[in-house]
Amino acid sequence: MIRFDNVTKVHGDTSHPALDGVSVEIDRGEFTFLVGASGSGKSTFIRLVLREETASRGAVHVAGQNVSAIPAWRVPRFRRGIGVVFQDFRLLPNKTVFGNVAFAMQVLGRSRTAIRQTVPVVLETVGLHGKDGRFPHELSGGEQQRVAIARAVVNRPAILLADEPTGNLDPTTSMGIMNVLETINQNGTTVVMATHDGAIVNELRRRVIELDHGAVVRDEAEGIYEGAR
Numbered sequence: 001m002i003r004f005d006n007v008t009k010v011h012g013d014t015s016h017p018a019l020d021g022v023s024v025e026i027d028r029g030e031f032t033f034l035v036g037a038s039g040s041g042k043s044t045f046i047r048l049v050l051r052e053e054t055a056s057r058g059a060v061h062v063a064g065q066n067v068s069a070i071p072a073w074r075v076p077r078f079r080r081g082i083g084v085v086f087q088d089f090r091l092l093p094n095k096t097v098f099g100n101v102a103f104a105m106q107v108l109g110r111s112r113t114a115i116r117q118t119v120p121v122v123l124e125t126v127g128l129h130g131k132d133g134r135f136p137h138e139l140s141g142g143e144q145q146r147v148a149i150a151r152a153v154v155n156r157p158a159i160l161l162a163d164e165p166t167g168n169l170d171p172t173t174s175m176g177i178m179n180v181l182e183t184i185n186q187n188g189t190t191v192v193m194a195t196h197d198g199a200i201v202n203e204l205r206r207r208v209i210e211l212d213h214g215a216v217v218r219d220e221a222e223g224i225y226e227g228a229r
């Protein structure tokens with residue numbers, strides 16, 4: 001589903017590559033943690049999958065496509081197949097919970113009927129039943145992240161990328177978010193989550209790809225993470 005073939009990414013005039021000869025393959029339906037210290041290259045990995053950046057050397061394949069070869073005009077359509085969540089939620093502050101999730105369907109031109117049918121189901125999946133009319137400022141951080149996840153998956157993407165989704169949340173709330181991500185993964189979505197939260201990684205025991213200064217230093221099934229080297 002995601003394949004990096006000897007990928008190096010050098011930003012502008014920097015000397016050390018953000019990613020350095022990375023080769024990994026993530027299969028359809030996997031749940032993978034991407035771990036490493038701040039600056040190890042996790043966000044760069046995610047931006048390369050989304051084609052927000054392109055590889056300096058090597059190739060990134062997503063769902064069978066070499067992302068560097070996708071013409072600019074097709075990039076928006078390509079990105080629709082990928083849901084993304086961030087540490088800082090990025091909700092629309094003047095839209096309700098329902099409105100935030102519905103908006104992701106509206107921009108694709110989905111019908112009002114489809115939106116009315118789909119959004120409540122997704123809100124139920126993320127554990128926000130009954131909160132559809134709230135505005136983001138009326139929600140806890142964990143609830144806001146649930147809205148962001150609902151918005152990211154409402155169009156049924158094949159892949160969900162999560163960049164430090166629990167970075168702003170306390171441990172208990174974080175575990176609730178992890179349960180939501182596991183449910184989404186069980187429904188068939190490939191999940192890649194960047195984190196440096198060892199407690200979460202060690203609790204879930206999923207695949208762990210560790211980056212250090214842009215290089216893969218460990219790739220283990222059911223791995224653990226004891227913090228940056």
Ligand SMILES: Nc1ncnc2c1ncn2[C@@H]1O[C@H](COP(=O)(O)OP(=O)(O)OP(=O)(O)O)[C@@H](O)[C@H]1O
Binds near residue numbers: 039040
């Ligand atoms: N646009 C850019 N221009 C120059 N250097 C960059 C750029 N983006 C990232 N870098 C550098 O590339 C390296 C990897 O950064 P990246 O953001 O991928 O790390 P990260 O593991 O996601 O870190 P964090 O956990 O802090 O988000 C860092 O040295 C960073 O300073």
